[in-house]
Amino acid sequence: MKTGMYDLIFAEEMILERCQALGTERISVSNAAGRILAQDITEGAASGEDDMETDSAGRTVIAGRGCMIRPALHGMLIGQGVRQVEVYRKPMVGFYYLEGENAASCSEIDVREKTNRYILGTALREFGFSTIYQGCVPKERAQMISTIKMASVLYDAVIICGGAEPEEFIRVRETLEKTGAEILIDHIDMQPGATVCVGFMDQVPVFGIAGNSDEILTAFYLIILPALKKISGRRKEAHEKIMVELSRDFEEHNEVTRILLGHLMFADGIVRLRLRDGEPEDLYGHAQDVDACVVIPAGKGPLKKGTLLNAYRIRN
Numbered sequence: 001m002k003t004g005m006y007d008l009i010f011a012e013e014m015i016l017e018r019c020q021a022l023g024t025e026r027i028s029v030s031n032a033a034g035r036i037l038a039q040d041i042t043e044g045a046a047s048g049e050d051d052m053e054t055d056s057a058g059r060t061v062i063a064g065r066g067c068m069i070r071p072a073l074h075g076m077l078i079g080q081g082v083r084q085v086e087v088y089r090k091p092m093v094g095f096y097y098l099e100g101e102n103a104a105s106c107s108e109i110d111v112r113e114k115t116n117r118y119i120l121g122t123a124l125r126e127f128g129f130s131t132i133y134q135g136c137v138p139k140e141r142a143q144m145i146s147t148i149k150m151a152s153v154l155y156d157a158v159i160i161c162g163g164a165e166p167e168e169f170i171r172v173r174e175t176l177e178k179t180g181a182e183i184l185i186d187h188i189d190m191q192p193g194a195t196v197c198v199g200f201m202d203q204v205p206v207f208g209i210a211g212n213s214d215e216i217l218t219a220f221y222l223i224i225l226p227a228l229k230k231i232s233g234r235r236k237e238a239h240e241k242i243m244v245e246l247s248r249d250f251e252e253h254n255e256v257t258r259i260l261l262g263h264l265m266f267a268d269g270i271v272r273l274r275l276r277d278g279e280p281e282d283l284y285g286h287a288q289d290v291d292a293c294v295v296i297p298a299g300k301g302p303l304k305k306g307t308l309l310n311a312y313r314i315r316n
Contacts, residue, residue: 066235
């Protein structure tokens with residue numbers, strides 16, 4: 001299926017509807033920092049075998065199912081003497097690279113192409129996902145198919161990343177099609193970020209992605225990240241939608257939906273988005289510099305500084 005020009009939200013909803021949260025496990029509170037709760041935590045919880053069983057007795061819920069155990073909550077649980085909590089299993093993401101047609105071996109991949117692998121790997125780790133890099137996808141067809149199929153058995157999600165050249169996305173998409181995966185989305189008409197396709201092998205999401213650093217990160221933020229948050233049990237997997245002001249003029253006219261990466265600023269009671277200018281010097285730190293994506297609808301622009309626009313808040 002190819003999504004339409006205004007179907008970013010529709011594409012996200014389709015993908016999230018197919019994704020299912022993983023199973024749960026009971027672990028020690030001392031090892032629970034950064035994990036996602038699979039139960040409600042009520043006020044006055046005491047230690048013991050069944051101390052975390054919730055009831056409807058009117059006790060105040062201080063942390064609900066789907067919340068991340070951040071430092072403050074982690075410290076409070078330890079302080080209250082809670083010994084164990086039920087959490088969702090942490091997703092394991094299998095990460096493969098699709099080498100260029102002209103590369104004789106995976107070790108000969110161009111430095112520019114390797115950058116995509118490192119940028120995406122950095123973004124995955126920053127959001128707390130356990131990622132295992134498995135090297136290059138085999139070129140031989142039968143071996144390629146068996147490799148990706150085996151990955152869908154071993155991992156909770158699979159990502160195949162290509163290089164920065166335009167033809168690389170076509171190769172990534174064709175690779176997914178050859179594996180027999182059910183392709184749900186094969187293109188999204190937005191710039192950057194169009195170069196992402198999403199399929200499923202049984203219940204396991206398989207993502208194909210390629211392009212330059214902005215295309216890689218935009219597709220990751222708006223398509224891949226919400227799906228990974230859903231399977232990890234997050235209560236609010238979709239990004240929060242907010243209104244922001246542009247911090248400077250946007251001088252282009254868009255034929256398709258345009259996504260701009262930037263950093264949120266709050267001043268004088270107004271939320272503004274400081275747009276990122278040009279390629280960042282530190283590509284590996286780029287993921288940490290972006291906390292919102294502003295959406296400029298197709299046919300809009302140029303836009304003046306101060307224009308109100310819809311944006312996705314990446315970090316809640």
